[in-house]
Amino acid sequence: MTTTQAAPERESDDYLPAAVKETRADRIVLVCNYTALGLFSLAVLYPLVYVLSAAFSEPKNVQSGEVWLWPVGLSLESFRSIFDYDGIVRGFGNSVVYAIGGALLATALTLLAAYPLSRRDLPGKGLILGLFLFTMMFNGGLIPNYLVVDRTGLLDTRWAMILPTAMAVWNVIITRTYFQTTIPEDLAEAARMDGCNDLGFFWRVVLPLSKPIIAVNLLFYAVAQWNSWFNALIYLTSEHLFPLQLVLRQILVQSNVDPSQVRDVAELVRMKELQEQLKFSLIVIATIPPLLIYPFVQKHFVKGAMVGSLKG
Amino acid sequence: MATEMLERAPAATTAPRPVRKHTLGLRARMRKHWQLYLMLALPLVWLAIFAYWPMYGAIIAFKDYNVIDGILGSRWVGLKHFERFVESYQFWRLIKNTLVLHGYELLVTFPLPIILALGLNLARRRWYRRSVQMITYAPHFISTVVVVGLIVVLVDPNTGVLNQFLGLFGVGPIEVLSNPDWFRHLYVWSAAWQTMGFSAIIYLAALTSVSPEQHEAAIVDGASRLRRVWHVDLPAIRPVAVILLILNIGSIMSVGFEKVLLLQNPLNLQTSEVIDTYVYKLGFVSQIPQFSYAAAIGLFRSLVGLVLLVVANTLARRFAKSSLW
Numbered sequence: 001m002t003t004t005q006a007a008p009e010r011e012s013d014d015y016l017p018a019a020v021k022e023t024r025a026d027r028i029v030l031v032c033n034y035t036a037l038g039l040f041s042l043a044v045l046y047p048l049v050y051v052l053s054a055a056f057s058e059p060k061n062v063q064s065g066e067v068w069l070w071p072v073g074l075s076l077e078s079f080r081s082i083f084d085y086d087g088i089v090r091g092f093g094n095s096v097v098y099a100i101g102g103a104l105l106a107t108a109l110t111l112l113a114a115y116p117l118s119r120r121d122l123p124g125k126g127l128i129l130g131l132f133l134f135t136m137m138f139n140g141g142l143i144p145n146y147l148v149v150d151r152t153g154l155l156d157t158r159w160a161m162i163l164p165t166a167m168a169v170w171n172v173i174i175t176r177t178y179f180q181t182t183i184p185e186d187l188a189e190a191a192r193m194d195g196c197n198d199l200g201f202f203w204r205v206v207l208p209l210s211k212p213i214i215a216v217n218l219l220f221y222a223v224a225q226w227n228s229w230f231n232a233l234i235y236l237t238s239e240h241l242f243p244l245q246l247v248l249r250q251i252l253v254q255s256n257v258d259p260s261q262v263r264d265v266a267e268l269v270r271m272k273e274l275q276e277q278l279k280f281s282l283i284v285i286a287t288i289p290p291l292l293i294y295p296f297v298q299k300h301f302v303k304g305a306m307v308g309s310l311k312g
Numbered sequence: 313m314a315t316e317m318l319e320r321a322p323a324a325t326t327a328p329r330p331v332r333k334h335t336l337g338l339r340a341r342m343r344k345h346w347q348l349y350l351m352l353a354l355p356l357v358w359l360a361i362f363a364y365w366p367m368y369g370a371i372i373a374f375k376d377y378n379v380i381d382g383i384l385g386s387r388w389v390g391l392k393h394f395e396r397f398v399e400s401y402q403f404w405r406l407i408k409n410t411l412v413l414h415g416y417e418l419l420v421t422f423p424l425p426i427i428l429a430l431g432l433n434l435a436r437r438r439w440y441r442r443s444v445q446m447i448t449y450a451p452h453f454i455s456t457v458v459v460v461g462l463i464v465v466l467v468d469p470n471t472g473v474l475n476q477f478l479g480l481f482g483v484g485p486i487e488v489l490s491n492p493d494w495f496r497h498l499y500v501w502s503a504a505w506q507t508m509g510f511s512a513i514i515y516l517a518a519l520t521s522v523s524p525e526q527h528e529a530a531i532v533d534g535a536s537r538l539r540r541v542w543h544v545d546l547p548a549i550r551p552v553a554v555i556l557l558i559l560n561i562g563s564i565m566s567v568g569f570e571k572v573l574l575l576q577n578p579l580n581l582q583t584s585e586v587i588d589t590y591v592y593k594l595g596f597v598s599q600i601p602q603f604s605y606a607a608a609i610g611l612f613r614s615l616v617g618l619v620l621l622v623v624a625n626t627l628a629r630r631f632a633k634s635s636l637w
Contacts, residue, residue, distance in 0.1 A: 140366025
């Protein structure tokens with residue numbers, strides 16, 4: 001998928017013209033390369049497969065170390081107990097809201113910023129671009145950011161999760177580069193002669209031509225929102241607003257299962273046994289949504305990200 | 313910027329006039345594009361509030377901030393907080409931990425994606441490349457909390473698969489998480505695990521710009537596979553690599569703070585306390601939040617980062633002939 005812009009991909013092994021014979025050294029290099037790539041992938045894959053198998057196994061088999069690759073003694077117990085834990089279900093819902101809301105808002109802002117900045121005929125463009133770029137290299141820091149969120153009255157509201165991170169300058173740059181490379185400047189001029197103004201041109205010509213980069217932005221922002229927890233930690237105090245990741249942090253990292261969150265005592269006892277198991281299934285559940293979205297946008301995303309980053 | 317502005321000045325409305333640069337004055341050109349400025353309005357408002365207001369707010373580092381008087385009303389104290397930080401016993405430990413952690417991270421996570429990209433580029437079997445790529449960049453989409461959760465589960469002294477594996481060789485359970493010696497390795501190698509595949513994308517993109525003719529010419533000249541990687545592929549990546557290296561050096565003072573905070577516990581503080589986590593604790597965890605002192609340390613960190621970025625860029629421009637600006 002990465003060579004789509006280059007010469008048509010060849011199934012055969014190299015650029016070798018048929019007449020040139022492959023040397024032995026070359027063949028060894030090739031074999032080593034395939035082996036190394038395989039090992040790389042296995043190293044990345046193993047923890048994921050292990051966690052997946054453990055999540056579906058009988059708790060006692062995991063504790064005793066019988067599980068190392070495939071599930072042993074299939075069990076869905078731990079997945080069921082997840083749904084008894086109020087914080088997780090609520091956190092999941094909150095995260096969905098933050099991810100969708102955040103992605104829509106951020107993508108809109110990014111497109112609005114990127115298009116004018118991609119136009120070479122915009123007076124003062126350099127200055128405005130400079131304002132954007134400077135924020136990538138310098139920022140006020142944690143405490144001043146917190147004070148701003150406090151001052152604007154966003155503290156402990158859903159907006160605190162969405163607004164302060166609503167635009168990533170890096171994405172603006174990538175999107176701007178996309179516009180520059182795919183929308184010819186003369187097109188805007190031609191549209192103007194036909195009586196189409198800048199806003200109309202943006203709405204009727206630019207946006208329809210930019211589906212890949214819009215998809216990339218939505219995906220980036222949604223995943224970032226889904227995975228974020230630190231802003232929630234400092235900006236939110238009401239538990240009913242907590243995103244999933246913050247709840248996960250309590251259970252996965254700090255190993256705290258809050259008894260008041262559990263519905264009855266029998267549940268609590270069972271929970272103690274299941275606690276280790278719960279971690280595995282939580283990891284699986286929390287990881288599924290981003291991994292599910294990404295194959296759908298992947299083809300856009302590799303293309304968009306590449307076009308954007310290469311010439312940026 | 314100036315030259316860019318001049319390039320397309322001609323007004324489309326008065327067609328027959330010979331096209332000259334500067335047919336419209338600056339003000340007229342700005343009026344012509346008022347809709348573009350309108351589009352920029354919202355993003356600029358956002359930038360003003362959430363990027364530049366905090367920069368202005370950073371002046372509390374030079375004041376004794378208190379809630380009642382606010383940022384403006386609080387008393388100026390000059391460099392008091394900076395001096396206090398530099399003289400504190402924490403100072404060298406924090407600087408050392410921050411630099412060592414990020415330096416180590418850079419040493420591992422900078423070359424790995426390049427190697428992966430070169431390897432992928434060398435492999436021509438389509439399905440193989442695709443699967444390796446799919447697998448290696450999946451972890452990029454996993455959240456920091458979950459990655460740390462994974463680590464916690466895998467290295468658990470009783471049930472973790474790592475210690476069970478070591479147990480096979482009679483090596484007793486190791487308390488990885490509470491051991492300061494292990495913290496850096498854990499942090500760096502999990503970062504490599506998570507980012508390697510995704511970071512390789514940008515290098516793969518650079519490699520697609522190498523024309524097949526270059527390779528064919530090299531083959532005709534009798535170059536081996538390895539030689540071609542070295543003399544054809546690597547130079548193609550170099551500009552991108554230099555830019556990423558500069559950016560990395562610029563952020564050397566701000567290590568992946570969220571993950572450090574998650575992996576941290578009272579037992580491994582000796583190596584895991586970095587500037588950012590210290591600022592967080594001063595501002596949000598301690599009984600009496602010391603906003604001004606914390607802001608001063610944060611500002612110190614940002615300024616050092618900015619200086620490093622400028623220095624790295626200057627060096628790169630001089631020696632590697634490519635740079636950020």
